[in-house]
Amino acid sequence: MASVKQIQVTFDCAEPERVARFWCELLGYVAxxxxxxxxxxxxFNRTLPPERQGSAFACSDPxxxxxxxxFQRVPEGKVVKNRVHLDVRVGTGLVGEERLAALEAECARLVALGAVRGRLLLADGDNESCLVMQDIEGNEFCLA
Structure with a gap:
């Protein structure tokens, strides 16, 4: 039987510390x-060669x-939709209007931090409602 592996999620971005601190606020993580x-x-960064200063930052679940x-700095900007995204589960166990209210409340909090609201996907026969958003550098994620 295979053992469970720990994972790290890596984001390519232009400003690693700025994006990391956004996700810390979103998830309650710490730097x-x-x-x-x-x-x-x-x-610490001032001790690094100029090209490595601010090139990476991390955060974790306390x-x-x-x-x-x-979060690692890359030279190219984001061009197309992410192939992988995070679902931030803020409405777990909630349905209908109660779920929508939880999604909207979290959306408002995150927009104040610099996130961008995307489209609201309403519940259908298979899925509950979720809200597509983008972080401060345009990486898609969902409030689910």
């Missing part, structure tokens, strides 16, 4: 402390349950 001997990440998120 790691700076490396030993450094008072801040800015102080409870240790969810996957680590890793």
């Amino acid at each position: 790691p402390p700076p490396p030993e001997g450094f008072a801040s990440w800015d102080e 409870s240790g349950v969810g996957p680590r998120l890793y």
Whole structure:
């Protein structure tokens, strides 16, 4: 029998720390402390060659349950729809108007952080309602 593996979800982006801090707010994740001997990440970054400064950042679930998120700077911008996206489950167990209210409330909170509201997909015979959104660099995710 295969053992369960831990995963890390990696995002390509232009501004790793900015995007990571958005996802920390969205998910209740935390950024790691700076490396030993450094008072801040800015102080650590200043020790790196210019091309590596700010090139990556991570955040993790403080409870240790969810996957680590890793953000790496890439030179190209986002061009097309993501092939993989995260479903952020804010309406679990809710149906109908109660679910829609939970999705809308979380959407409003995230828009204030810089997210962009996409389309609302209403419940059908197979799926509950969800709300398609984009993070601060255009990566799609769903509030489900």
